[in-house]
Amino acid sequence: MKKQVKNRNIKNILSGIKFYDEALNTGKIISVKDGVARVAGLSGVLSGEMVNLGTSKISVYMLGMVLSLENNTVSIVVFGNDTELKQGTLVHRTFAIMNIPLSIKLFGRVIDALGNTIDGGEKVNSILNRKVDTKAIGIIPRQSVREPMQTGIKAIDSITPIGCGQRELIIGDRQTGKTTIAIDTILSQKKFGYLYCIYVAIGQKKSTVAQIVTFLKKVGSINNTIIVSATSSEPATLQFLAPYSGCTLGE
Numbered sequence: 001m002k003k004q005v006k007n008r009n010i011k012n013i014l015s016g017i018k019f020y021d022e023a024l025n026t027g028k029i030i031s032v033k034d035g036v037a038r039v040a041g042l043s044g045v046l047s048g049e050m051v052n053l054g055t056s057k058i059s060v061y062m063l064g065m066v067l068s069l070e071n072n073t074v075s076i077v078v079f080g081n082d083t084e085l086k087q088g089t090l091v092h093r094t095f096a097i098m099n100i101p102l103s104i105k106l107f108g109r110v111i112d113a114l115g116n117t118i119d120g121g122e123k124v125n126s127i128l129n130r131k132v133d134t135k136a137i138g139i140i141p142r143q144s145v146r147e148p149m150q151t152g153i154k155a156i157d158s159i160t161p162i163g164c165g166q167r168e169l170i171i172g173d174r175q176t177g178k179t180t181i182a183i184d185t186i187l188s189q190k191k192f193g194y195l196y197c198i199y200v201a202i203g204q205k206k207s208t209v210a211q212i213v214t215f216l217k218k219v220g221s222i223n224n225t226i227i228v229s230a231t232s233s234e235p236a237t238l239q240f241l242a243p244y245s246g247c248t249l250g251e
Contacts, residue, residue, distance in 0.1 A: 027091045035237040037076045039091050045074055048133050050094045053085060065098045077237045100245050101126035110213055110227040113242040132244045152188030190221050200228040200246035202239050
């Protein structure tokens with residue numbers, strides 16, 4: 001009799017541990033709206049952590065990132081078509097903060113905001129990842145701005161000299177040549193110096209991005225450039241992530 005009671009207690013303890021583990025690491029979607037899913041459960045999830053939205057841990061349905069932690073729910077940004085998600089869909093932790101792969105082989109390629117190659121070429125595998133939301137290096141530890149960066153446009157190089165490591169904002173109305181300045185700067189590096197360039201296309205048409213890639217290949221400047229594409233046809237969540245991914249590659 002004592003042995004049966006002892007076995008029953010062990011089973012209750014194990015079932016309690018299993019339930020607690022599921023409550024910490026799994027959840028269910030309550031609602032989905034505008035690319036954001038509200039999920040019940042996931043008590044142990046971390047802010048910025050990647051999660052898998054799908055029916056099981058093995059069959060990954062869609063990738064998401066935790067943005068806000070509330071008392072009983074978690075808000076997750078969905079990197080995909082949120083209309084395919086339904087109430088009750090399971091969500092699993094990945095135990096990894098949002099990151100993208102880093103590799104020298106990414107130069108000359110077109111990637112999406114998640115770091116996946118989308119130009120139809122060979123897939124780039126990397127064992128080195130970097131967190132997307134990483135605090136930038138402070139001003140004092142950085143190397144001083146001592147080397148000029150030529151844009152190839154005389155009006156800019158003579159009036160507004162730009163140094164390597166310096167941040168410069170190109171701002172203006174539509175169709176005023178902002179993209180042209182960026183592309184000309186990439187082209188000029190082949191003549192004035194070999195600098196790594198990262199071009200992030202956000203909200204542009206796929207045809208425009210394709211034209212830029214074709215032009216860079218034609219002039220031979222694609223080999224030192226990474227194109228991060230988040231076109232207007234892609235979800236707003238990927239367009240939100242794209243600049244963070246570009247800065248992560250640059251840092």
